Amino acid sequence: MLKLYDNAFAPSPRRVRMFLAEKGLVFETVPVDIAAGETASADFLAVNPLGELPVLELEDGTRLRESLAICRYLEAMHPEPALLGRDDRERAEIESIVLQLMFRVYVPTTHAFRHTHKFWAGRIAQVPEYGALARQSVLSEWQRLDGDLSSREFLAGDRFSFADIVGYTTLEFGKPSGIRLQEDQANLRRWHAAIAARPSAKA
Amino acid sequence: MLKLYDNAFAPSPRRVRMFLAEKGLVFETVPVDIAAGETASADFLAVNPLGELPVLELEDGTRLRESLAICRYLEAMHPEPALLGRDDRERAEIESIVLQLMFRVYVPTTHAFRHTHKFWAGRIAQVPEYGALARQSVLSEWQRLDGDLSSREFLAGDRFSFADIVGYTTLEFGKPSGIRLQEDQANLRRWHAAIAARPSAKA
Numbered sequence: 001m002l003k004l005y006d007n008a009f010a011p012s013p014r015r016v017r018m019f020l021a022e023k024g025l026v027f028e029t030v031p032v033d034i035a036a037g038e039t040a041s042a043d044f045l046a047v048n049p050l051g052e053l054p055v056l057e058l059e060d061g062t063r064l065r066e067s068l069a070i071c072r073y074l075e076a077m078h079p080e081p082a083l084l085g086r087d088d089r090e091r092a093e094i095e096s097i098v099l100q101l102m103f104r105v106y107v108p109t110t111h112a113f114r115h116t117h118k119f120w121a122g123r124i125a126q127v128p129e130y131g132a133l134a135r136q137s138v139l140s141e142w143q144r145l146d147g148d149l150s151s152r153e154f155l156a157g158d159r160f161s162f163a164d165i166v167g168y169t170t171l172e173f174g175k176p177s178g179i180r181l182q183e184d185q186a187n188l189r190r191w192h193a194a195i196a197a198r199p200s201a202k203a
Numbered sequence: 204m205l206k207l208y209d210n211a212f213a214p215s216p217r218r219v220r221m222f223l224a225e226k227g228l229v230f231e232t233v234p235v236d237i238a239a240g241e242t243a244s245a246d247f248l249a250v251n252p253l254g255e256l257p258v259l260e261l262e263d264g265t266r267l268r269e270s271l272a273i274c275r276y277l278e279a280m281h282p283e284p285a286l287l288g289r290d291d292r293e294r295a296e297i298e299s300i301v302l303q304l305m306f307r308v309y310v311p312t313t314h315a316f317r318h319t320h321k322f323w324a325g326r327i328a329q330v331p332e333y334g335a336l337a338r339q340s341v342l343s344e345w346q347r348l349d350g351d352l353s354s355r356e357f358l359a360g361d362r363f364s365f366a367d368i369v370g371y372t373t374l375e376f377g378k379p380s381g382i383r384l385q386e387d388q389a390n391l392r393r394w395h396a397a398i399a400a401r402p403s404a405k406a
Binding site: 077089102103104129133 | 265267268269271272292306310330332333336
């Protein structure tokens with residue numbers, strides 16, 4: 001059976017859990033407690049020398065890393081429902097939206113958390129002034145995406161895709177850093193409610 | 204003919220130029236002067252509303268964004284030589300290395316540049332203390348990669364791949380921020396010399 005090295009609160013393994021749920025794939029999880037330092041333990045570093053979650057272990061023991069690479073592999077093995085595009089043009093369009101979300105929204109969301117949240121105080125060198133800038137850039141990106149969603153149902157067009165998984169899990173992960181939808185972002189609120197209502201959002 | 208909206212000094216379009224050169228594909232370029240503010244001009248925002256390079260325009264006028272998505276599309280159209288993997292497992296392995304390079308090396312390299320270099324002074328809010336941390340994390344990553352290269356010829360294994368293009372262009376882009384190979388990084392120096400000797404490195 002597929003085995004996911006997982007953490008309930010981290011956004012990257014959650015992307016893979018949602019993807020697996022949308023594909024209807026059965027998997028077991030190995031919980032790894034980031035707060036207790038387990039990602040830096042010798043046991044886990046033997047699984048992933050970079051100390052990062054998620055890791056997906058295939059039935060033959062092969063271990064895949066990086067959520068985007070893991071989901072692409074799963075899509076190749078289980079093409080339906082297509083979450084990364086049905087042809088090469090659509091794949092390029094969805095991937096470009098996914099990467100924009102990762103670099104323009106996800107990365108600064110993690111930086112806002114790392115540089116301003118008390119969870120990281122004493123664990124890393126925090127620069128709150130930079131964290132505040134990162135948070136502001138994330139809020140600007142969500143405002144832009146609210147505009148984009150005025151003319152499309154989902155983040156990458158008129159069909160649910162991996163872009164929505166990346167967007168939804170990133171938005172949820174912003175909450176501890178005070179990153180939330182604004183009252184007047186009607187398009188984003190409509191989109192968020194639609195994604196939250198999918199069974200995979202509970203994964 | 205393929206048309207690349209390009210900039211000679213930016214690392215993201217350079218990735219695509221190297222990829223096109225390795226594939227032996229002919230293309231024309233449309234130079235966009237970032238320093239003169241052209242990526243924020245109305246003309247360019249009509250090409251890419253995000254104001255980012257590169258953009259690849261196909262012969263039918265379709266415009267693709269994001270260097271990783273562009274290269275994957277080109278690989279699908281022109282599979283040989285394979286730069287993203289020859290089967291799904293190898294594709295997952297190469298993609299995971301590419302993503303690690305992007306998130307752990309490329310992103311902090313750009314942040315070191317943005318937060319410490321005089322080019323950005325007055326253009327953005329700089330936080331030099333954060334830029335110094337970003338630079339330090341990049342130097343640590345290159346030290347780790349020097350170790351990885353003791354047991355492999357290239358960044359993703361024993362064959363040249365897109366991971367080497369991402370690594371090489373990222374390392375070159377570190378120079379203005381004082382990010383360079385160290386004297387004792389013999390594996391990295393061997394790898395860097397091998398990539399620099401490829402004709403595509405001049406692209």
